[in-house]
Amino acid sequence: xxxxxxxxxxxxxxxxxxxxxxxxxxxxxxxxxxxxxxxxxxxxxxxxxxxxxxxxxxxxxxxxxxxxxxxxxxxxxxxxxxxxxxxxxxxxxxxxxxxxxxxxxxxxxxxxxxxxxxxxxxxxxxxxxxxxxxxxxxxxxxxxxxxxxxxxxxxxxxxxxxxxxxxxxxxxxxxxxxxxxxxxxxxxxxxxxxxxxxxxxxxxxxxxxxxxxxxxxxxxxxxxxxxxxxxxxxxxxxxxxxxxxxxxxxxxxxxxxxxxxxxxxxxxxxxxxxxxxxxxxxxxxxxxxxxxxxxxxxxxxxxxxxxxxxxxxxxxxxxxxxxxxxxxxxxxxxxxxxxxxxxxxxxxxxxxxxxxxxxxxxxxxxxxxxxxxxxxxxxxxxxxxxxxxxxxxxxxxxxxxxxxxxxxxxxxxxxxxxxxxxxxxxxxxxx
Numbered sequence: 001x002x003x004x005x006x007x008x009x010x011x012x013x014x015x016x017x018x019x020x021x022x023x024x025x026x027x028x029x030x031x032x033x034x035x036x037x038x039x040x041x042x043x044x045x046x047x048x049x050x051x052x053x054x055x056x057x058x059x060x061x062x063x064x065x066x067x068x069x070x071x072x073x074x075x076x077x078x079x080x081x082x083x084x085x086x087x088x089x090x091x092x093x094x095x096x097x098x099x100x101x102x103x104x105x106x107x108x109x110x111x112x113x114x115x116x117x118x119x120x121x122x123x124x125x126x127x128x129x130x131x132x133x134x135x136x137x138x139x140x141x142x143x144x145x146x147x148x149x150x151x152x153x154x155x156x157x158x159x160x161x162x163x164x165x166x167x168x169x170x171x172x173x174x175x176x177x178x179x180x181x182x183x184x185x186x187x188x189x190x191x192x193x194x195x196x197x198x199x200x201x202x203x204x205x206x207x208x209x210x211x212x213x214x215x216x217x218x219x220x221x222x223x224x225x226x227x228x229x230x231x232x233x234x235x236x237x238x239x240x241x242x243x244x245x246x247x248x249x250x251x252x253x254x255x256x257x258x259x260x261x262x263x264x265x266x267x268x269x270x271x272x273x274x275x276x277x278x279x280x281x282x283x284x285x286x287x288x289x290x291x292x293x294x295x296x297x298x299x300x301x302x303x304x305x306x307x308x309x310x311x312x313x314x315x316x317x318x319x320x321x322x323x324x325x326x327x328x329x330x331x332x333x334x335x336x337x338x339x340x341x342x343x344x345x346x347x348x349x350x351x352x353x354x355x356x357x358x359x360x361x362x363x364x365x366x367x368x369x370x371x372x373x374x375x376x377x378x379x380x381x382x383x384x385x386x387x388x389x390x391x392x393x394x395x396x397x398x399x400x401x402x403x404x405x406x407x408x409x410x411x412x413x414x415x416x417x418x419x420x421x422x423x424x425x426x427x428x429x430x431x
Contacts, residue, residue, distance in 0.1 A: 042144045045069040046129055051105035053112060054127075059157040063148040070154065071127035073108045075115050078122065078163070087163045089123045089170045092150070094179030097133045103176070126158055136182025147186075196296065227271060231262040234270065280309040285316055 046069050048056040054073050061068045078088055093107060104127050114120040128150060130136055138145040159166035173183035197205075238260035245251035258264035280297045290302050299305045 043131060044129065046099065046101060049101050049104045051108050054104060054108050059154065059161075061149050061153040063145045063153050068149055068154070069129050071104055072162075073111060073125035073127070074162075075112070075122040075124075077115070078124065081163075085163065087165045087170070089121065089172065090158060090162075090164050091123050091125045091172045091174055092155075093125055093127050094136055094173065094175030094182040095127065095130055096175070096177030096179050099132050100127070100130065100176075100179070124158075124162060124164065126154070128154065130179065130182065133178070135178060136186065151186075230270065230275075234260055234262040277309050277311060280305060281311045284310040284312075 042064070044061070044064050044066055045058060049071055053075070054071055056069065056071055058067045058069045060066075075088075077086075091111075095101075095103060107127070108125065111120070111123070111125050115122050131144060131146060134144060134146040136146055136150065138147045155171070158164060164170060173186050175181075175183040241260055242251060242254045245254050262270045276297070280293065283293050283296050284306070288296065290306070293310065294300070294302055294305050297305050297309060299309075
């Protein structure tokens, strides 16, 4: 009988345990040891790199819930200006995949040489610990919130520890390979933003903004507490609305309604996401095009704006249908209307226009014969006898097209295309 290998190992371990050759704690430790396929610990602290004017440091990170390391290059001017309290700009260097420790001395030498040569102003260089392949983003599984660590923990630590220019103008992101991606993504995600708002909203915000210091970082909805702030604001607004009641009866009616309640009788809750849906839907309903709606929604993907946030009601659809042509319009009436505007390639021009502009595209076989005949009649070298006339040559028509292009400046331009690759942007998003 064949005994499984796992059973043999277990039997051998029990025999050694009973013989006193293996202490009981070793068996428990072995059983509790991490599996070989378990995810390794995130290397938040790297080894120290020795290089001129480069130092190794750690700081407590709330995002990582542990200490995180970084290297710092300080120029000679930083030490020399310690007495005059001079502040310096900061470059955050994001390394490439693999850890980037081997490149720290070389990058530091380049900065040192550029500062000594006067090619760049004196600055601090923070060599960020971007992990081996951290990609400078918050990992989906939550094990490495790298972007949060850099933005919310490292930058405040640097500004609070060293003499830095602690403003947007005093910071720069730079990097190589994976670090180049991180620098580009970081600056794109946090550009200087100027929001377009209505004048009445600006008037409401002006007293509140007057209480803030110039350059102060503002946050209308703090992280993690947006729902609480929204609920408190709605409670305050509802209380003020009820207090405005003129009679006890009106007050009782207002108290009995769900108006301005953050949770109504059916259990439906007003949240920040619901407000965004309402706002973006109203933006689209107001007639904004795709680009305008994206910008006002602060979206980079039109599908997110139109498919996820913008909602339409039956009233909206009825309004669109009301703007369509009357169903009683006959094809002839519609064609005449289009011909008058030139949108079906037929212009409201004199009958002699085809002769002057032979390159205009005919609309029927009859029109083609008429255009060709009129064009031949007006050519100086056309034979007088009808029997000697020859069919119009394509090459001659091409030459005449190029020659007469300047004389047809008043001809209507095409407003339609037969290219199937060209689509309306809005129709593409809704298809």
